[in-house]
Amino acid sequence: MEHRSKKDPYAVLRLPEFRLYISARLCITLAMQIQAVIVGWQIYDITKDPLSLGLIGLAEALPAIVVALYAGYIADVVPRKKIIVTVISVLLLCSLALLYFTLDVTQVLQIYGATPIYAVIFLSGVARGFMGPAVFSFMPQLVPSKQLYSNAITWSSTTWQAASLAGPAIGGLIYGFFGVSAAYTTDAVLVLLSLVFFSMIGARALPENANPQNLKDSLRTGIQFVFRNQIILSAISLDLFAVLFGGAVALLPVFASDILDMGPEALGFMRAAPAVGFVLMAVVMAYHPITVNAGKKMLWCVAGFGICIILFGLSTSFWFSMVLLALSGAFDSISVIIRSTLIHTLTPEYMKGRVSSVNSIFVGSSNEIGAFESGVTAKLMGVVPAVVFGGVMTLVVVGVTAFKADKLRNLDLTPEEAEYA
Template sequence: MTAPALLKHKPFMRFWVGQMAASFALQMLLVGMGWQIYNLTDSALSLGLVGLARYLPQLVLVLYAGHVVDNHSRQTVMLISRTLLTLTIAVLAATSMLDIITPEIIYGCCIAMGVASAFEMPATQAMVPNIVTTDLLAKAMAWTASGREATTIIGPALGGIIYIWGADALYTSSTLCSLLSTLILLKPSYRREQFSKRPMTLDSMLGGLRFTWRNPVIFGSISLDMFAVLIGSVTALLPIVARDVLETGPWGLGLLRSSTAVGALLMSLYLAWRPVDSRVGVKLFVSVAIFGAATVLFGLSQTLWLSILALLIMGAADMVSVVIRSTVVQLETPDEMRGRVSSVNGFFIGTSNQLGEFRSGVLAAWTGAVPAIVIGGVGTLAIVALWSYWYPTLLKRNRLESEPECA
């Protein structure tokens, strides 16, 4: 079965459409929250606090969420998580419509979003191997990523336009997309999941963390991504760059957020047809290094077109890393542990994204947005150098499957 043949795989396509709708809702939402809270507070630190509020629930729930995903229907866990997300966005819509929204309400909704994400992310990652066979996993991962990135392109740009009519209009649109993604999960359309209800013990909850720590390929790949993005993240600073550096408005912010996704989409479509099948370790490290170099270029840019180009490169490089990492993690992990390992992976991703936003917001408050971005890019390059020395097994990895791995 080739990538186009996946379009005829009804369970996968249903899952794919649901993922696109959920991603569309989130991307529009993040544009609205970032622009709204920056205008409410005029503070770079407030942008960082948005990321921190989304991250803290994942920090608290990471072990419990993995246990739940491995011992309950992953489809049900996704359904409950998306229901919570839909209700949370509806609160933002209602309070904006009534003109009573405050930074505290936004932070509270971010906490609820973090709770939903703590359960949905590992359930979603562990679900894909239950839908397609092992030989299709790499293509399915790339295909899923391409759909998500397509919505990430359209979502921020459209969100910036919709925001012209007000935050309530943007949040209402996001609520409808999230509701659609929830309704899609109501129809059982996937292969019957195999799970056994184990008692919730500390040993069971720590199983995924122990397995991840003991596997240098898994731990090396997800920690490389975590620290690289944690140090090099620029997402939280895009409202500042758009308004104060590039002197543009919400539409410009939407273009900046979409640019990263355009690069990621183009790369994910390429990888869906031509999966990475050799020298995966080297390609992983090179892609992260390119991400860091492009971050420096973005920080130094003073024009919109150059900033967009830098973000395009960042998105394409990051997608190579995402597909290699996510595929290797799923192939290296037995199904009965995929929920717990995916939860650890999701925690690392959350740390890099949400805590990275907080770090960049705090650093920008101290040094300014431009120095914070450049420092982050240089730091990412340093992480690549360190990890290539500390994890030679990962660097020498030739193929996605473990059998041909170099000793």
Template sequence: MSSVSSDQPGILFGHRPFLFYLGARSLSEYSYQIATVAVGWQIYELTGSAFQLGMVGLVQFIPSAVLMFAAGHAADSYDRQRVAQICQICEGLIASCLAWGTFAGWLTAPEIFGALTLLGITAAFEGPAGSALLPGVAPEGMLQKATAISSGAFQAAAISGPALGGVAYAIAPGAPYMLMAIFSLSAGVLNGMIKPQSAPLPKELPTSDDLFAGVSFVRHNPAILGTISLDLFAVLLGGATALLPIYAHDILQTGPWGLGVLRAAPAVGALLMTAALARHAITRRVGLRMFQAVIVFGLATVAFALSHLVWLSILALAIMGAADMVSVVIRTSLVQLATPDAMRGRVGAVNFLFINASNQLGQFESGITAALLGAMPAAVLGGVGTVAVALLWMKLFPSLRNVERLE
């Protein structure tokens, strides 16, 4: 057992490997959040199409699905911090091209989709490598608190990132992409300063068993399978945030700055929840708490979908973020603690694919449904579906529902 006391989260902020990791991942998240506002608004302005908004998610998801097994093996066979660093530098260069094209006036929707495809490729490799780094840079015995603080830093970026992106876009459409480039390249610098505590992993030529080991591990662990598939289907159905450009433009009638505020609202709720979880870890009935959080997420999605008031929409989005944070901390801690270090990259790749599928395919699903039914019916249907999935998964995965503690 670790000698580190679980009531001393301040130890994490004095631990340099964790601080460098936190900074790098936060800056990378800043870049992503700025992109969600800039790309979403620019695509909707260029096309006026809910279907095209949905395509933003699809073109990012496809590379993750295709490259999942290679990305997981890379995270388990090579220096994880270097893999993440290379990806972040590439993301900075792609953002620079988007800025150039926007300022010069030649950037079109197909070219934006091409850039998003490249970003999807880098994200496919960065996600598993970055996630697998966390247990190696956190002090022993403090993974759940490190996960909560790391997630909280992401949410802080998710609060200010969209607002910053919205303000920058209002100043000049190319300005958000300049900020993306700065944040991504800075993240790469910080990643190069991380000194992981774990020993270097051996490099080896992958066999088919190596590549698919993560899938096999998840399939034979019902609690892990249940938790990541719950996130997949719940967020896949409840992806109302993909419709925020339509809500901001047509329903709530705000501009790009208003879109940034709406984008930031879930992160405000998540950050408040993170502050509570960093001090008071969930110690009992963690499986049930996760299901309850997903149900609250679905109900808040319905409230947002029906709202015509900006303040009520912001409140509903904040509740969605707080509920989602409970699920994120439990899911991440459960997966990391149950996975051997030598397989964390490959299992993380499966988890990352499920997360991407829920977020990006959810964006595609929401765009298609909104194009067919309208934005409001699509969002209501998604929230109701999220609640239904949570109730069904409670019956399908009793081992997950009965998880008492994260150990």
């Protein structure tokens, strides 16, 4: 307790470049969340098919998965800031293309339907596949010591989720009251601001690597590192399958429109609800980081996430659904922060791009693949049974992980134990 009381919960926020980093992260996440709401509502409005919502996730996840390992290698051999600036420039072009499609003079969507939107989402998936490892490995270079990793991850995750909280609500409100073109304009402006903030951060040299390797050997080394470390492997596997089966967020347009009989404004608030719970829990964890019995607590929280998904699927009350979504975000917060702290702490600096790419294949794309899974199961089983099935499978995954992964189950994140791990 004495050690914990000496921690400064705002330590990384006192670093000017870290403040620029989280400002950039705030803007790009706001933009992507606003875009997700607009694209989801727009495509469902065009197709009236829940499977089309799953295809959005697939269109983004497939290219991200394909480029992930190579993107991780690039993040370890090319200055990470350079990658980030290039990728955000591509995302800006994607946002401008989506805006262009909505202009009345183009009539692109009237002629081709949702296909042009899927094409842009595919390109943004490629860009985000490169951005993930670069941002993941660049963040620790802005922090002076490993002792601040947990604090940096907590605030970085809080910023991401705060944007996830505000973004959907902003997107839904702008779409509902001002139209699709105004919403896409907001999206593009926020991407531009993110580009400006990242450009203001000083470049960082690549970490020294005493054993440089060619592409093939480098990728193999990164993969082997993850698969030989039971704690990292079991933690990211748990998140992979939990998010894969618990991907109810992709079906929120159906719940908002058909089950709860609400409009795009309500959809925005529903998409934001998990982030409310995430942010509140992350702030609590900034003051009271989880150390003792971290593995057991992580497993219980993922189980809590699964229970929330089951109850959400059965709910016909808007406010009860909002509470359940918020609780799911609170449970998810603990899992994300523990997993990210583990990866940053246990991975050498010169290998973080490659390890992050493996993590992104497991976890980073699981939201999109989970969206596709939800769309397919909703098509086959119906929307409500699909969501309940996903929650039940999440509980099964927790049970199997708790039984098989004894090191994760017994994980302790006190400084001595974490160093030993």
